Amino acid sequence: MKKGLNLLIRNGHIVDPSQGIDGKGDVLVEDGRISDVRLRPPEPEPPVGPGIEIIDAEGLYVLPGLVDMHVHLREPGYEHKETIRTGTTAAVRGGFTAVCCMPNTKPVNDNETVTEFILRKAYAEGACYVYTIGAITKGQKGEELAEMGMMRDAGCVAFSDDGLPVSKSLLMRRALEYSKVFGVPVISHAEDLSLSAGGVMNEGALSVRLGLRGIPAEAEIIMIKRDIELAALTGGRLHIAHVSTAGGVAAVREAKRAGIDVTAETCPHYFTLTEEAVAGYNTNAKMNPPLRTERDVEAVKEGLADGTLDVIATDHAPHHMDEKLCEFDRAASGISGLETALPLCLRLVDEGVLSMSGLVEKTALNPSRITGIGKGSLRRGSTADIVLLDRDREFTVDAEGFASMGRNTPFDGWRLKGVPVAVICKGRVHENG
Amino acid sequence: MGETGRQLRSKDIVGIKDLSREEIELILDTAVGFKDVLRRDIKKVPTLRGKTVVNLFFEPSTRTRTSFELAAKRLSTDVINFSVSASSVVKGESLIDTATAIQALGADVVIIRHSSSGVPHLLADHLNASVINAGDGINEHPTQALLDAFTIMERFGGISGLSIAIVGDILHSRVAKSNIYCLRTLGADVRLIGPPTLIPEGLFDPDIEVFHSMEEGLGDVDVVMMLRIQMERQDTGFFPTTDEYFRLWGLTRERLALARPDAVVMHPGPMNRGIEIVSDVADSPQSVILDQVTNGIAVRMAVLYLLSGARSGG
Numbered sequence: 001m002k003k004g005l006n007l008l009i010r011n012g013h014i015v016d017p018s019q020g021i022d023g024k025g026d027v028l029v030e031d032g033r034i035s036d037v038r039l040r041p042p043e044p045e046p047p048v049g050p051g052i053e054i055i056d057a058e059g060l061y062v063l064p065g066l067v068d069m070h071v072h073l074r075e076p077g078y079e080h081k082e083t084i085r086t087g088t089t090a091a092v093r094g095g096f097t098a099v100c101c102m103p104n105t106k107p108v109n110d111n112e113t114v115t116e117f118i119l120r121k122a123y124a125e126g127a128c129y130v131y132t133i134g135a136i137t138k139g140q141k142g143e144e145l146a147e148m149g150m151m152r153d154a155g156c157v158a159f160s161d162d163g164l165p166v167s168k169s170l171l172m173r174r175a176l177e178y179s180k181v182f183g184v185p186v187i188s189h190a191e192d193l194s195l196s197a198g199g200v201m202n203e204g205a206l207s208v209r210l211g212l213r214g215i216p217a218e219a220e221i222i223m224i225k226r227d228i229e230l231a232a233l234t235g236g237r238l239h240i241a242h243v244s245t246a247g248g249v250a251a252v253r254e255a256k257r258a259g260i261d262v263t264a265e266t267c268p269h270y271f272t273l274t275e276e277a278v279a280g281y282n283t284n285a286k287m288n289p290p291l292r293t294e295r296d297v298e299a300v301k302e303g304l305a306d307g308t309l310d311v312i313a314t315d316h317a318p319h320h321m322d323e324k325l326c327e328f329d330r331a332a333s334g335i336s337g338l339e340t341a342l343p344l345c346l347r348l349v350d351e352g353v354l355s356m357s358g359l360v361e362k363t364a365l366n367p368s369r370i371t372g373i374g375k376g377s378l379r380r381g382s383t384a385d386i387v388l389l390d391r392d393r394e395f396t397v398d399a400e401g402f403a404s405m406g407r408n409t410p411f412d413g414w415r416l417k418g419v420p421v422a423v424i425c426k427g428r429v430h431e432n433g
Numbered sequence: 434m435g436e437t438g439r440q441l442r443s444k445d446i447v448g449i450k451d452l453s454r455e456e457i458e459l460i461l462d463t464a465v466g467f468k469d470v471l472r473r474d475i476k477k478v479p480t481l482r483g484k485t486v487v488n489l490f491f492e493p494s495t496r497t498r499t500s501f502e503l504a505a506k507r508l509s510t511d512v513i514n515f516s517v518s519a520s521s522v523v524k525g526e527s528l529i530d531t532a533t534a535i536q537a538l539g540a541d542v543v544i545i546r547h548s549s550s551g552v553p554h555l556l557a558d559h560l561n562a563s564v565i566n567a568g569d570g571i572n573e574h575p576t577q578a579l580l581d582a583f584t585i586m587e588r589f590g591g592i593s594g595l596s597i598a599i600v601g602d603i604l605h606s607r608v609a610k611s612n613i614y615c616l617r618t619l620g621a622d623v624r625l626i627g628p629p630t631l632i633p634e635g636l637f638d639p640d641i642e643v644f645h646s647m648e649e650g651l652g653d654v655d656v657v658m659m660l661r662i663q664m665e666r667q668d669t670g671f672f673p674t675t676d677e678y679f680r681l682w683g684l685t686r687e688r689l690a691l692a693r694p695d696a697v698v699m700h701p702g703p704m705n706r707g708i709e710i711v712s713d714v715a716d717s718p719q720s721v722i723l724d725q726v727t728n729g730i731a732v733r734m735a736v737l738y739l740l741s742g743a744r745s746g747g
Contacts, residue, residue: 208636209450211550211572211610281551326528327549329570 004032005384005427008048012057012388014039016064017357018365018377027062029384032427037378055422055429057388063360065097065128065385065425067376068338069367070162070187070241070265070313073099073130076117077106082318082405084118087338088126090316090404092430094338095420097385098129098368098375099316103140104163110135110146112154119155128425129385131157131373136175136186142167145174152182157371160187162241165223167193172227176236185239185263185370190223190248191289200329202275202290210278212328215290221247228255231262239370240264242315244289246299253308263370264303265311268344269335269410271300271353277410283324283331285410287317301353304362311370312362314341318406336406340397342389343416388422395419440742445557445564448573449614457618461583463735464728470507471731481741482509487540489532490567491517491547496702496726497567497577501544504733513540532556542737545569563740571605577701578611580732582619584725585656588697593620598650598692600626600682601660601709602671604633608701609660613637626650627682630671647682651691658699659684659710675708684710689719697721 007029014025014037025039048054068091074082082090084101091099101118103109109118115132122130134151138144140161148159159179165188166172172188179186196219201207203214224240228251231238243249243266252264269287274294277285285291303309317334324331345363348354354362360376368376375385397414399407423430439459443451452460470478486505488498498514505512515535528547535543542563545553550570557564568574585592597616603609603625616623617638624642625632632643644650651657662678672678689698698710698720706712715722 205636208604208610208633211570211607213571281554322527327547327555328551329549 005029005424005429006031006052007055007384007424007429008052009055009057009062009386009388012060012062014062014378015356015360016378017361018064018379021378022357027378027386029386029424032384034378034380034382034384036380055388059390060421061356061389061391063387063389064364064376064378064382065387065423066095066342066363067098067367067373068096068314068316068341069100069158069311069371070267071099071101071316071338072104072318072334073101073118074318075105075121076114080320084121084130085125085127086403086405087316087318088122088128088130090336090338090402092127092423092425093403093420093432094340095342095387095389095423096128096338097387097423097425098131098373100131100133100157100367100371100373102133102160102162103135108135108140110138110140110151112147112150115151115154115156126426127430129373129375131155131371133158133160133162133187135159136161136166137171140164142171145171145178148179148182152184156184157373158185158187158239160189160241162187162189165189165191165193169226169230173230173234176230176234176238179236180234183237184372185237187239187241188223188227189241190220190227192219192222195219195222200286200290201278202292204275204293206275206278210281212278217245217247217292217296220245220289221251224248224251228252228260228262231255232258232260235261238262242267242270242289242313243300243303243309244270244292244296246296249299249303249308253303253306256308263310263366264308265313265367266300266304266309267313267315268337268341271297271304271348272344273410281328282410283326283328284335284408284412286328286331286333287335288333301348304348305353310362310366312341312345313367314338316404318404319408320405321407324408335409336399336402336404337409338404339402340409340411340416342420343418344411346391346418384424386424387420390419390421392417393419393421441739444740445553446575446736446740447553447557447564447566449575449578449611449618450573452575452618454618457579457582457615460579460732460735460739461586463739464579464583464732467734467738468728468731470734471727476507477509478507479509480738484510484541484741485539486510486512486542486544486737487535488512488514488567489517489535489543489545490515491545492568494546494567497546500726500729501567501733504730504737507730508734508737510737528552528555529559532560536560536562542740565736565740568607570607571610572607573611574607575611576729576733576736577608578615579736580725580729581612581658581699581701582615583728583732584699584721585697587724587728588721589655592616595621595655596624596653597621597656597658598624598626598654599658599660600647600684602631602662603627603660604631605663606660612658613641617641624650624654628672628678647684647688648691651688654692654696656697656699657684657689657692661701661703662705662709679708683708684714686711686713689714699725702726
């Protein structure tokens, strides 16, 4: 009897784009790894050995565990907002079995010591796998390169100053050039700080009406274009975080056509909400980049449909209630997104923007490929990271009931569809109602 | 006062955007009666005796705060002034904590001025007391617009159909915005004049014409409403120098002559003489700037009176 997890997940609708699988079948797990995926199991079925737990997946989708390549776990330093334990628990609740965490902790993750701290904590306390994204610059100050090589050795899978851009073009150039040694992506938070200065929502007629300073779309578009040019110049691997604008999507599309090595991600809120969500000074709708217009939402959806946008990540940004219950200007930016992402993504499938297979590409396979973590697949030998999804199960979003410490979401009270009723990860089967 | 039990729908006044035409007219009608009180020898009525009004000002202000204070005292209320200095904010007490503490002290009305837009709305949601917006960030300054409308009505007998030019930093002016909403609701024809950096196109009601030249914009207007160039709110680069600003958009005698002969000149104060307006014009018979100040007290009395009625159900 093998001591790891041994399962037979029976009769589910398996969607695994890494193997071109989209149909009914069984998944076998032996000793914590996927040992077989059998489509339309032969009649009669082979006998099930002793010690194998049978999970009936009739009526459920069986997907590779989702991979969120953009989360903020807040530990070390901001444990009043979230910890590695609570953040990864929230991830599993949301169907994610692997996350990549950004370096804007305190201290900033710009060295191997903080990287090791996070990875060890995650190993011991994390409900899912955690990979670190190291800072591009020391302290994220945008002045000097951080020790990418040493962080890479310690386990970092990408580099980013997320939360902030690398404003100095020369430094971004160096980062892209230098990163070529390690073959990992440089993730850009594309924001021209001089254009966005003082802004707290999208610039437009609504920002004037609310009397809030606006951030023009060009603050993002200009930096995306700059970074694309630098990627072309250097041959480095560029990944654009949280694309929110039509112009940004267009720039990435053109860059890909020109053969430049760039990938891009967007977040569920950028294809679900517009700037209207800010009405009434709703701080739960305050984020960076800000929610934009209908036209931008449509462009983001088109970008997902035609492959311009490779990844849907959450940019999970939990905050303490006090940091949202204040004047709009001072409120922290970001939403607690892990536990609403999957049902929001499923709406894209309902709308015909993506197929289920396409959705799994955006939320599991592509992020895994881009970061090189070897997840997002049900291939034989993969660790058993599996999601059983009840696509039709409805529920009402209840922020107070989140596993995340962050209750900041504009989706509180929304009626959504799609519950990951079981998530298998790190040798455990987590059941969500 | 003569009004027939009409009252405001909300316990708060956070913006002109939330007031209907009927409510605006109710406030202006009520203010007429209170202006009479201000002409008497003993400028006091016992109407709101026993109520407590708190001025919670997070931004420095002498004229608005004093105006509210006088209005409250004329109605016999008890008035408390909280001027929250920058250091209190730095000490970290949250806005909500400050406000709920004030309510716990027994405030019936909280008059709030803050540098962040949306603060009055936040307080209105969290307090049982009535909240009056005395200026929030670059959003609104509703009582200023109401007293401006009152002043125009005093002069012209009505507002509908008048041609009104608002000049200056529209983008950052809560006075301008509240006036735009108020005057449009009352049927005036509003136009904006100023540099393109301070009046971006396409962001307002399409019926509002935008001019970048005083000579083009002032033709035949009935009211010229000048805005203060707010040095403390300026980011760099909206216009090169105040000299140039005055050269292109300052209100001079010659420019005022382009308006109708009986046109009035308004300014919310305090004025930057020589930058947005010349002294000649500011002190001329066409100027109603001081009337605005007097009317401010009457209008604020009306607002306090009507809100107290709204809270206690008439």
